[in-house]
Amino acid sequence: MEIGIAFIVLAGFVLVNIIYYFFLARVGFYKSSLNNTSQDAVSVIVCSKNEQENLKTLVPLLLQQTHPNFEIILINDASIDDTLEVIEHFQDLDARVKKVDVVNNESFWGNKKYALTLGIKKAINENLIFIDADCKPASNNWLKAMASGFTNHKSIVLGYGGYEKKKYSILNALIRYETGITAIQYMSYALHGNPYMGVGRNLAYTSKQFYDVSGFIDHMKVLGGDDDLFVNQAATKDNTSVIIEPDAFTVSTPKNTWTKWWTQKRRHINTASYYKGKHKFLLGLYFFSQIGFFIASIVGFIFGINWLYILGLVILRYTIVWLVVGKGLSRFRESDIIPFIPFLEILLVFTQLGLFFTNAGKPPKRWK
The missing domain is CATH 3.90.550.10 (Spore Coat Polysaccharide Biosynthesis Protein SpsA; Chain A)
Incomplete structure (x- = not known):
């Protein structure tokens, strides 16, 4: 894989992530x-x-x-x-x-x-x-x-x-x-x-x-x-x-x-599959961009010659995540978990992926 392609793909996912997180900043800074x-x-x-x-x-x-x-x-x-x-x-x-x-x-x-x-x-x-x-x-x-x-x-x-x-x-x-x-x-x-x-x-x-x-x-x-x-x-x-x-x-x-x-x-x-089409698209794109970021980061570090550029994109993305999500979590009195955002984000994204495949096979039948 060419280093240029790896960097461009990762930059694309980072850009989508950043747009979403600027959108989600409304809660943390809402008066x-x-x-x-x-x-x-x-x-x-x-x-x-x-x-x-x-x-x-x-x-x-x-x-x-x-x-x-x-x-x-x-x-x-x-x-x-x-x-x-x-x-x-x-x-x-x-x-x-x-x-x-x-x-x-x-x-x-x-x-x-x-x-x-x-x-x-x-x-x-x-x-x-x-x-x-x-x-x-x-x-x-x-x-x-x-x-x-x-x-x-x-x-x-x-x-x-x-x-x-x-x-x-x-x-x-x-x-x-x-x-x-x-x-x-x-x-x-x-x-x-x-x-x-x-x-x-x-x-x-x-x-x-x-x-x-x-x-x-x-x-x-x-x-x-x-x-x-x-x-x-x-x-x-x-x-x-x-x-x-x-x-x-x-x-x-x-x-x-x-x-x-x-x-x-x-x-x-x-x-979630019963939401309106526009909501399913926007939420799905957000989730896909998160998965894409993780995969593209790994591929970029493995195949990229100039890993400093890759690292720069990763740091930029997580700086914005920490600012936006951290501000929101503080608003909800959840400040103690802010330092662990990168780990919790990865764990949650892949847990959600597992839930999706599990439910695709056999959805639950009772509410309690």
């Missing part, structure tokens, strides 16, 4: 201010399947929220543990807690979207805010902060859902890096007027928006996607807002084994 004056009532919706212990932690934290007017819809999605009994206990303690008990039927067996639809129908308020049962609000102002994203024109609010830190764990660092880089992507896209996904751990939209697109009907049979596929279908540059304030974060307990995390990510990645 926002919360409008905490909204007094509009909201409904918090929690879908729970075998979550008896997590609900005992979450519900008291929700009841302590400073928002002046809210209800909590707790959905028992055909649990086989004592989730229903825990929900009924909180319902007896506080009138703001409402119960939805889902019994599986043949058409929607094990489908989270069916359970969520019943919860949405139960809500009495227009503004709906979603959090998972295994999450915790980062502050007592979480509900107020997320609700501030609703305005006369904004019917979808995207928030950040992070994970707890665990020292000396490569898996934990990878989970938090993947969560951070995903948020940097979907929030930057939204801030540029091209929203494509959100996460159910911290997401809000109006019931009118839900019914305007006929809910989840277009992807009811797809495992997962109650968050990202809904946003991909319903979100526009005009109706979507982003809340990046620390008070608006949620925190979840991450998977503690590679097997459990792999199973979880297989469910998540399964929905």
Whole structure:
């Protein structure tokens, strides 16, 4: 291979990477201010399947929220543990807690979207805010902060859902890096007027928006996607807002084994093929440019005579990555993993490649 070709190919991938990272810089350098004056009532919706212990932690934290007017819809999605009994206990303690008990039927067996639809129908308020049962609000102002994203024109609010830190764990660092880089992507896209996904751990939209697109009907049979596929279908540059304030974060307990995390990510990645064509193209090009950069760098160092030019391109690319991704991770309070960005990026990219090939052979069938 000629040195000139190797350098040109690598330079092409680096250029594409740099363009993407300048695009993704929007989150790290975004200046926002919360409008905490909204007094509009909201409904918090929690879908729970075998979550008896997590609900005992979450519900008291929700009841302590400073928002002046809210209800909590707790959905028992055909649990086989004592989730229903825990929900009924909180319902007896506080009138703001409402119960939805889902019994599986043949058409929607094990489908989270069916359970969520019943919860949405139960809500009495227009503004709906979603959090998972295994999450915790980062502050007592979480509900107020997320609700501030609703305005006369904004019917979808995207928030950040992070994970707890665990020292000396490569898996934990990878989970938090993947969560951070995903948020940097979907929030930057939204801030540029091209929203494509959100996460159910911290997401809000109006019931009118839900019914305007006929809910989840277009992807009811797809495992997962109650968050990202809904946003991909319903979100526009005009109706979507982003809340990046620390008070608006949620925190979840991450998977503690590679097997459990792999199973979880297989469910998540399964929905990407249903995104709109333009989003699949842009996200695919970004992923391809990352793979291409790694391969072209290796080939360039092996076959290149003047390796200093190759090294210069690699350093340029990683300087920009560290600046952009590091700024975004700092925004999400994930500064401790910034020094390990190159290692975590390589690990994540090739893990995603493995997930793609695994799902191509046998996609998952149940959400939980």
